[in-house]
Amino acid sequence: MAEDLRDLYYHQPFHESSPNNFYSNSNITSNTYASVMATENSSLLHSSHMLDPSFMSLGEFLLQGSSDHHHHPDAIARAFGLSSSVDIQQPAAPKSSFPLVVKDHDQGATCGGEIPVTPNSSISSSSTEAANGDHEDTNNKGKKDKQQLMDTHEDDHESPKKDQNKSKKKGEKKEKQPRFAFMTKSEVDHLEDGYRWRKYGQKAVKNSPYPRSYYRCTTQKCPVKKRVERSFQDPSIVITTYEGTHNHHVPATLRGNVAAGLMLHPPMSSILNPTGPPPPTSLLPQQLLAQMPPHLYGHGGGSGAGSMYQQNQNQFQQQLQFQDYGLLQDMVPGSMFMKPEP
């Protein structure tokens, strides 16, 4: 069953469209969607609902009523490695479409981002690897092992690369890091999440004009990495994959900004409670912001620069002048898909 689920999840087709200048960090689109696509080692995966082919959108998930204990909000926090609970309300979101996209903030009409799915369709390209979990599960399994080993070596400081590789034991298995991916409708690839990231690689993606970028948390000894790539079938969609759990708090220098950003960002509030008052601050832990795809709470910038965040914040404020954030009314099924343990 898990395999079926993964198959469904991993074979999300995307609309084909022409590339755009997704490298531009200067623009924030009017559309920002966020969706969680997959996670490993997540307690959420035990929910029988996740086995429903219709799946559940992030919005649905987040907003699942407390009556459904399978989807207690705490599970979300747990999924993100958090501890705080969230008061979540039931959305009136359709369940028909798939994959699901949570509309973050948007100018209303252009709530595209809804990605129709053909059950038998498949994504052959690794450009969708983040969404294509069997890729990650198979191809990356060994690579992740290597990766972790290399990471640990990094901490040791810094023997030549070849020595690092030589010193690796083949049999050693890397501990599986919790991982989750998000689909985001955004022109900005790398979005501010409160943590500082350093780009350490970029690779061309097979069958895609868009490269995949590799980032590592700059905090010492923090193992968290993330990959950012753009869907080649819908270039407006960014797929962000987080791997690992931060072993530290959000960098202090960014906290204020992030927190401030939160206050200014209706999207998150709307997601949690579309019609009601802003949620209590306790509902928006920094960790949640940091661990969640940045897009869920608005736009962020590149690799953790405060200036970038400031820039985005300004842009967001500009958006505020024109937008009505009626998030959940327009919410379409999103893509919070929890990838079950194999």
Next chain:
DNA sequence: CGGTTTTGACCAGCGC
């Protein structure tokens, strides 16, 4: 000048 990004090279795993 320190931190970040870019980018070509390198390596391991996998399929054939």
Next chain:
DNA sequence: GCGCTGGTCAAAACCG
């Protein structure tokens, strides 16, 4: 064994 691919390294370039 070979080629392909994804992931990472690390020197150079870039930037504030």
